[in-house]
Amino acid sequence: MRDSVSRVMRIQLPIWLVVPMVALALVAGLGGGYFGGVFLRPSSSGPESADVCTRFENFWKTWDLARDEYVDPSAVVPQKMIDGAIEGMLDTLGDNGHTRYLPTDIAKAEREELSGKFEGIGAYIDVKNDQPIIVQPMEGSPAEQAGLRSNDQILKVNGEDVHGISVSELRNKVRGPKGTQVTLTVQHAGETAPVDIVITRAEITSPSVTWRMLPNQVALIHLNQFAERSGDELKQALNDARQQGAASIVLDLRNNPGGYVNELVAAASQFLPVDTTVLLEQNRAGDKTPYKTAAGGVATDLPLVVLVNNNSASSAEILAGALKDAGRARLIGEPTFGTATVLRTFNLNDGAQVRIGTTQWLTPKGEVVRGKGIQPDELVSLAPEVAPLTPANAAKLDAQALLSSDDVQLVRALEVLKTLAGH
Structure with missing residues (x-):
């Protein structure tokens, strides 16, 4: 398997990580x-x-x-x-956003993020049409506890207007040592007046995997990135779910920006038979090298639905494509981002790094994904003001409330699994 310097990532990253171009x-x-x-x-x-x-x-x-x-x-x-x-x-x-240079401090921050421990507010962000937004606060993070919501528009940071700011500049304004505070002025979707939210930064240990059991023995598993130990975390979650009686799985890859290729293969190995091709890596000469699953998968037999959206990128869409090509899962949601290069990291002086897309990846069937993304089996779009339900929030709802929720992608996944169970 390739060493850990080969990885697949998209620019859409946590606020404490985003790298300037x-x-x-x-x-x-x-x-x-x-x-x-x-x-x-x-x-x-x-x-x-x-x-x-x-x-x-x-x-x-x-x-x-x-x-x-x-x-x-x-x-x-x-x-x-x-x-x-x-x-x-x-x-x-x-x-753009993939092949890039990482100055010393940004390279260090990204290494910390991928180790699962960092200091910050714990929120994924993006900038759309010059407007910074909260894509999703991390479950249990200071950002979530303070009241930040998905699709919040960030208007000011500590009273300073941030319209038109770059993601990297925003990161530098929001990030800081644990115990310190930052005030974000945000506009909640559907509300008329902006609000000031004071957030106390903290050291955050970020698991890659969170999960809960839902009605009808459905395990909802959210894989938020492919960091160190993500494969092990996913395997543990699947084992725990099976012990609690899980009869089917919803794997949520929405807003997953990617990560290490070896962790991607470890994740795929939990759902696919041994020696199944996960992706084809093609170099600049056109030569193709397959990455294949390892033995020991713990959920190769359970019915599976995968949720994806436009922010499912790189390793996330590779996994979705592999499960789709193998006929192992039904994909529901929106087309994925369409990142298709595999990065190789080159270390420079003073801890800086440059990451170059030295190869591109293809689906197991040889399809090019660059600029197109992976197409879901069922196109189901979420309203812009609606945030995907986290496993913790979904588990608070009974069966009827869950099927009436605004997260229509998850609702459709549960309906599909119910149909499969009936067969």
């Missing part, structure tokens, strides 16, 4: 170089062709003009200019 230095491969902390201008003997080196002179001309002529000298910050140049370069690859 920035970079540290222009590399020698563009006709420049870096030596002893000093950037060298390209020369005709650079590693690229003479034509590329000549064209690259325009970069340095623009650099000099911005440095010497811009009306506000204080705005000329070399590091920011370099970061912006690298961001633009990586954007041309068409793998």
